[in-house]
Amino acid sequence: MRKMLLALAVIFLSFSAEADEGMWLLKELNQQSIARMQEMGFTFPIDKVYDEVNPSLKDGVVIFGGGCTGVVVSEKGLIFTNHHCGYGAIQKLSSLERDILKDGYAAADMDSELASDGLAVSFLRSTEDVTDRIMSQISSDLSEIQRQQAIDSISDVLTEQYEDDQFAQARVVPFYGGNQYYMVVYDVFRDVRLVVAPPSSVGKFGGDTDNWMWPRHTGDFSAFRVYADKNNRPATYNEDNVPYTPKHVVPVSLAGYKENDYAMTIGFPGTTKRYLSSWGIQRMVDSENKPRIEVRGAKQEIWRKAMNQSDAVR
Structure with a gap:
């Protein structure tokens, strides 16, 4: 199972030009890691990073499609993501007569934005540690196959309350080699429209090989917009839908960066083999x-x- 839980990957750049790094689940940031982040230049209010009640940075970072990360950059639901993340949707919107994948696309206005059938954007609603609720029901004498079957059955019970809601998704995901389990719940928006896509000569420059190699020289970006119903709730495509008003918008800085600036990324890594x-x-x-x-x-x-x-x- 892919581990899709909002995580913080941090690379600390110190004045000695040495890198210190790590990856944490946002809800599990401890005082030691927070202090280290602040020591290295992190100035954002820590209570604004993750909050399940009040708007926070977690509300500005989304799962785009089946497993990519996107970021909300406007009050009207504009999402930035990678070109390779939007690739399938862009290809689906292309034809021989209008080859968007090859030539690119830029909507002149909202009426020109292209509905992307089957594409969804998911916002994290909540994260709950359910390790004790699962492991307390697992007998130590089970085989590995029986153990996994039992975990899957318990997970199904925990998430069944969301099964009939097409705009919510819940799943239990294992972490740390199956030693910890979280139930994560997402709000799923199913009206997503293409706004900007560069031509493949820019967005896919270097091919898939360069996607995993550094340094890159690729314009690997695309922009989509999330739409909601008139009450700002998730909805399927409808001409009457309006741009979604997000809980949090991540500002885009034009100031650039300088040597030794603090840097970090927040997103939804699919999996890790570091353990x-x-x-x-x-x-x-x-x-x-x-x-x-x-x-x-x-x-x-x-x-x-x-x-x-x-x-x-x-």
Whole structure:
């Protein structure tokens, strides 16, 4: 299961140009990590980072689509995300007559924004540690398969209250090698419209390889807008919907940055392997990654040939 819980990844840049780094769940920031952040230049009010009652920074960072991160940058629901995150939606809106994926797109006004069928943006509503509620019901004599089945069953019970709400999503996700479990609840907005997409020559410059390599020289961005009903609640697409008024807007600075400035990112990392043992890493490299690369390479070669032969297929 992908671990989609809002996390804070911080790289502290000190005057000695040495980097100190770490990753924390926003709700689990402790006094030690907060003090270290402030020592290195963090000035944002800490109570404005994560708050489930009052507007906070967590309300300005979203899950875009199936697993990317986006950020809310305007009072009218404008979302910035990566071009590769919006790629599927942009491709779906493209045709041979209007190849948005290739040529790019910029809406002249809100009426020109393009509804992206099937695309959703999720705002984190709450995070609850349910470790004790799960582990107290797990017997120590279960096999690993039985243990996971029991955890899945308990998780289903915990989240069933949200099953009939198409604008809410709840799931229980494991952390720290299955030693801690959180139930996370999201508000899901299903009317999302394309505002800006650069041409692929800019947004996908360097291809997928460069997406994981640094430094990059890619204009890997796109902009979408979230729409809500007239009461500012999540809704499916409707011509009467209006731009969503968010609880928190992340300001965009034009001041630039300078050497030794404090830097951090907030987002929804899909997974991490940082707690694996050396044996686990070796198994992942040899038994998982290698065959996966071989199979995907063969599939991509078939797709590439078909795409090169026909723009309609591409």
